[in-house]
Amino acid sequence: MSGVTATGDGKPNGLKTAVATRFARAWLVVGAVMFLAIAGAGSTAAEQFDPDGAPNPDASSVHEQTLLRQAPRIEGRIDIPDVKAGVLIQPEGREWDYFHEVTLRQVGAVVILGMIAVLALGYFVLGRMRISAGRSGWKVHRFSAFERFSHWLTAVSFVILGLTGLNITFGNILLLPVIGPEAFSDLSQAAKYAHNFTSFAFVIGLVLIVVMWIKDNVPRKVDIDWIKQGGGFIRSKHAPAGRFNAGEKMVFWLALAGGAAVAVSGYLLLFPFYATDIAEMQAAQIVHAVIAVLFVALILGHIYIGTLGMEGAFEAMGTGEVDLNWAKEHHDVWLRDQLTEKDRAGQATTRPAE
């Protein structure tokens, strides 16, 4: 290169010409070097000889195990139009198989049965949380009809999705031996379509819930007090809360995060090969399954506290109206705001039960 530069610099006139010449010569040198390099590499790779002097055709051949050490999959060119068939071997299918058959089943069983065990223990140790002051007979409006519709749309679709999803993982252990292969296959086929299409109802419900309730679920100072007071589980202490207490807020945010994760991973699986290849579908399935079993455990806790676990809680989502004393005990800040707001509007704040 230094020789090229010296020759170019020697020309006093025509700067443009000098530069052009310099470039041309530089390219010539680069080209020659590249040619020699390729030719050299080619000769060493292709022309290896066996001890008897015969060329060894295997000298540069690709080896499966070498390729698998370089990349998780072996891909090549294929003549048929189906380009994804160009993937020759992807051994990670074996690992995904292990995840699905062993890891997922263990994690799923431990998480879901563990949650049921914790709730059962809670029920037998703590018992049902009663309204300690008893029912007042006065009702406070808590959830509008549309709020309840959104909640139950999400809830019913969640139960359908949960059961049909668990069927894919646990059905062939628990249900197949009971009802036989033909009936189980028909059931699972229906369950698959139910799962795929109910997902849309779930997502709509989740979006409605998030839009309606996000402002009431922003963490506030009162939530710290609620946690400090033991979240209402310690009978001697009063845990203050706004419209939603810190526990409910946690369910809200986890449901939002979990719902988004299962929806995204689920829709990737619902439209195969649009945005994913096989390895990514395996990853999507792992995310979908793990988040889903955690979600089921979370919602089991939510169902327990809303029905068996606490007196007076179910009415909020049932009729939309709760007892005044229940509201005082569990959502005192919200109740105070409601009453002052209604007083200002000059309306009757509460009405007696029929």
Place this chain on the structure above:
Amino acid sequence: MARMKFLCDADRCIDCNACVTACKNENEVPWGINRRRVVTINDGKPGERSVSMACMHCTDAPCAAVCPVKCIFPTDDGIVLHSKDLCIGCGYCFYACPFGAPQYPGVGNFGSRGKMDKCTYCAGGGGSEAPGSAEEFRKYGSNRFGEGKLPMCAEMCSTKSLLAGDGEVIAEIYKERVLKRGYGSGAWGWMTAYHEDVAV
């Protein structure tokens, strides 16, 4: 008891796709499905090799393990068959298969894949149809195996690159070739499919 396997001697495969054509014709495989395919590794480069691949009829087949309705099973000869009557088209075998063997007549949006289809080792189907019946042929293709014949792809292979038969026998044939000619790029997919390689 024989253990049926496939072995593709990549140093003999010339990418002629006769195995693909033979399979399609023998089993009247529908459009869009290729039970067997030939993939060329390092195409156009030194050391290029072509490998003919279909269902390898794996040991501890991952497809059979993950099938939610347990419709995939190995026969006594180690051939992995499935029942299209029980298949729900969930796609799980497709995620699990290391060789991309399971395929579906539909694209699969909204789970509308249809019944899974894959290489049957020309051994008919795993359903309730009578072996060799027209009904079995319509759903799964040929049942050459029931007539004592090997898969059409291997039988048609012009360079005898693709070998089918008892695992020990075809491994022995491959070993002999490697020893005689002095080289071999290995039994492609064997480690993944059968947890063992052909030791030469």
